[in-house]
Amino acid sequence: MAVIVKYVVERDGVEKMTFASKAEADAYDKMLDIADDLEAMIQGSGLVEQEELVESLALYLAEHKEEVATILKGKKKAPAQSAAKKPAPKAADKAA
Numbered sequence: 001m002a003v004i005v006k007y008v009v010e011r012d013g014v015e016k017m018t019f020a021s022k023a024e025a026d027a028y029d030k031m032l033d034i035a036d037d038l039e040a041m042i043q044g045s046g047l048v049e050q051e052e053l054v055e056s057l058a059l060y061l062a063e064h065k066e067e068v069a070t071i072l073k074g075k076k077k078a079p080a081q082s083a084a085k086k087p088a089p090k091a092a093d094k095a096a
Contacts, residue, residue, distance in 0.1 A: 035062035 007025035009016045011032060019025040039058035048054050061068055070077055 031062050031065070034065060035059045038062055 005020075007019045007022050009019070009025050009029050009032065016032065017025075017028055019028065035055075035058045038061050039054055042048055042054045042058055043051075048057065067077065
């Protein structure tokens, strides 16, 4: 018999996600806290009326907080991986 330790993130009595490590569970819980704060801020602005949209937007921003922080600091975002790996145009393509 194996003993398995699971870390469960719960919000308002509802299981949100289960993790194998405490660090992952803590990071997810923190992301949900950020999303809650963003949701309150967006709702307070009155710019978005649909509650589902506000919730989705807040969660998206929280999940991408590093990118959002970079943008808010006025720094340029690193180019996407796919763009960096694009092959150089062939000589025949340049002539056209």
